[in-house]
Amino acid sequence: MSLHEAYEADLVVIGSGVAGSYAALAAAELGAKVVMVTKRGLLSGATPWAQGGIAFPVGHEDVEQHLYDTVKAGRGLSDPDVTGEILKESLDHLRSLIEKGMRFDPGLAREGGHSRARVMHAGGDRSGLFLLNFLHQHLQSRIKILENRFVFQLATDDNGVSGAYYLDGSKRVGVVKASATLLATGGSGQLFGVTTNPGEATGDGIALGFGAGCVIRDIELIQFHPTALLDGTLVSEACRGEGAKLINAAGEYFMGGYYPEAELAPRDVVARAVDTEIKKTGGVFIDLSSIANFEEKFPTVFASIKALGLDSRSEPVPIAPAAHFQMGGIRTDSEGRSGVPRLYAAGEVGSTGLHGANRLASNSLLEGLVMGARSAACAAKELEPISTLGIADPTEANGITHVGRAEIQKIMSESASIVRTGPELESGLDRISAIGYLPSLDSFEIENSNLALVASCVLRGALAREESRGSHYRSDFPETSEVIFHVEQSLDGLKTVIC
Ligand SMILES: Cc1cc2nc3c(=O)[nH]c(=O)nc-3n(C[C@H](O)[C@H](O)[C@H](O)COP(=O)(O)OP(=O)(O)OC[C@H]3O[C@@H](n4cnc5c(N)ncnc54)[C@H](O)[C@@H]3O)c2cc1C
Structure with missing residues (x-):
């Protein structure tokens, strides 16, 4: 197979979402030469779609309680040590983002499964987009960015992974030979017909990692978001935090019968309740009418509902559960090492032990930041000279x-x-x-x-x-x-x- 283009880097980052972009920035700040490859535009992936925000502990005194909430939602499968480390370290990244000029909205929101308000927003319900644009502004001149390049294979030599092969839009093959390779390819929601995930979420990183010899852990654990519009568009969890109620087709508010905290129950409980009520009564609706200033607080949700020809102020809106988040993934250690030499994974593609059997709302952008930074730092420490790497033909x-x-x-x-x-x-x-x-x-x-x-x-x-x-x-x-x-x-x- 002839090569159309070839690059060399200390670190090749596959994916331009929160994990990939923050890793690229962290590695560049450590002086590494970084190439970031993404299969569509820079704003591809789930990150720009994240509405709810980022759940940071409210100061060091809240780390224990945030850990408790996360582990409780994880139903025994979260690793408390790794989770505690990630939550504690997230405060350093919050500080660093603010110092660099990232602007968060004033106030904190509470979401399902959180015992207190601790979710930070930026740009109302466009938190992921705001964060990503901010990261990309800081990245542009510091790294090489290759858009519309689809990584279809990892390059290897006898000692491990040595980069990535990609296809461009004209099916021409290119390569980035690299001392370290980071998979930051996001999730696999496209496995299901009704999903909140973007078209890019096709599990490529899992397939690449599996083929390279990684261990894929707990991949059967898929979170279904309880409240998606019928076209898969998300109605953020934060809406229920602000007082939105669920009603079945018989006009009954039912969540209180399923869980003491009713609408603020963890996602799996709400998703199964909605599924049961749809099967029992023929439909479930979300009543958003009690949220003051709904249009300003949730402009994206408001616009999506309007686009379906509905008015959230005067009528409850039909919803259904949709495939939303992959809890499992490539098993990594707490530094992002995949177990295959020179290959790291961070963000939704990885399985650190944070999310357990059920992700706590708004914990994934946080994980993407911390694990992106940790993988970059670990890779930078372990770089082998590029001249020593071999590369097998694609x-x-x-x-x-x-x-x-x-x-x-x-x-x-x-x-x-x-x-x-x-x-x-x-x-x-x-x-x-x-x-x-x-x-x-x-x-x-x-x-x-x-x-x-x-x-x-x-x-x-x-x-x-x-x-x-x-x-x-x-x-x-x-x-x-x-x-x-x-x-x-x-x-x-x-x-x-x-x-
Ligand atoms: C609608 C929605 C709302 C959400 N709301 C929140 C929220 O409020 N708070 C929260 O914490 N989490 C939220 N989440 C989850 C969160 O957005 C994701 O878990 C997180 O953004 C994943 O980040 P990532 O960097 O791992 O991957 P992504 O942001 O998905 O990025 C993956 C990147 O990899 C690239 N890629 C994939 N395969 C290849 C390939 N083969 N070759 C090259 N590039 C490739 C993609 O193009 C993309 O750039 C939400 C998710 C969705 C779908």
Whole structure:
């Protein structure tokens, strides 16, 4: 395969969301030569869509309580040591962002699962976009940015990963040879037909990491956001924090019957309640009429509702749960090391142990910042001279041509959604396993094959997790197992690891 372009770097960052951008900035500040590759524009990925904000502990005195809330939501699968470190360190990054000129809105918001108001916003409900624009302004002149380049393969030598191969829009192949490679590729919400995630969320980083020998941990744990508009657009959790109520099609406020804190219950509880009430009464609606100054506080939500021809001030708006966040991912240590030499992972693609079986609202931008910075610092410390790296030639990737993305999403929605059963998961796995692959240099087809690989990991993991925990609910195993375990998958197969 001939190469159209080639770059060299100390660190190649794959992804321009919060984790990738903050890592790139941190590495550049440490003097590293950085190339950042992103498969669409700089504002691709989930980060610019983040509405709710960032949950920082309210000073050092709140770290313990934030840790308690996070671990409680994680239902036994969060690692309290790593979580505590990340939360504590987040305050340094908050300070550093403010010193660099990042402007947060005054006041703090409270969201579901948080025992107090601690969520910071920027630009109302455009927190992710504001943060990302801010990071990109600081990055532009300091690193090389390659947009519209789809990474389809990691470059390797005998000792580990040595960079990344990508395709440009004309299917030409390029490479960044690098002493360290960071996967910051975000999540995999496109596994499901109804998702809050952008089109880029196709699990590419999981597939790349899996192929390189990483351990994929707890990937079956997928958070479904309880309140999406029927086109998948998110109605932020913060709306419920501000007093929005859920009503079923029979006109009843029902959340109080499911959880003492009603609308402020953790996401998995609200998502299952909404799913149950939709099945029971035919629909669920969100009543936003009690939120003062709703249009100013939630301009994005207001506009999305308006675009559907509805008026949130005068009528409750129909909602449904949607695939939202991948709790599991590439298992990393607390510095972002993936276990494969020279390969790091940060942000939604990684599994540090922070989110456990259920992410606490607004904890993921925080994790992206801290783990982006930590991975960059660790990589910068461990850099090998580029002259010592080898690089194997790229090979054509697997693509799926004969099965559309909609078919994969249908299989997953039918077999691995909010309420799961063994037979449905088995059937989903059979259908995904029957898909055939062809060599391809088409990024959409390669994304589909990445989705199919992640789908099979989700289905296998969900089958192995014969219990209900956090976001994972098996109606044939409704109890939470007393034995707490991780499900780990790699090229060597699947194993459960007791915590
Ligand atoms: C609608 C919505 C609202 C949310 N609200 C909040 C919130 O209020 N607070 C909060 O904390 N979290 C929120 N989240 C979750 C949070 O936004 C994400 O978890 C977080 O932004 C992920 O950041 P990331 O940097 O890991 O990945 P992303 O921001 O998803 O970025 C991934 C990047 O990788 C690139 N990429 C992917 N594959 C490839 C490839 N093969 N080659 C090259 N580039 C590639 C993409 O183009 C993109 O640039 C929300 C998520 C959604 C979808």
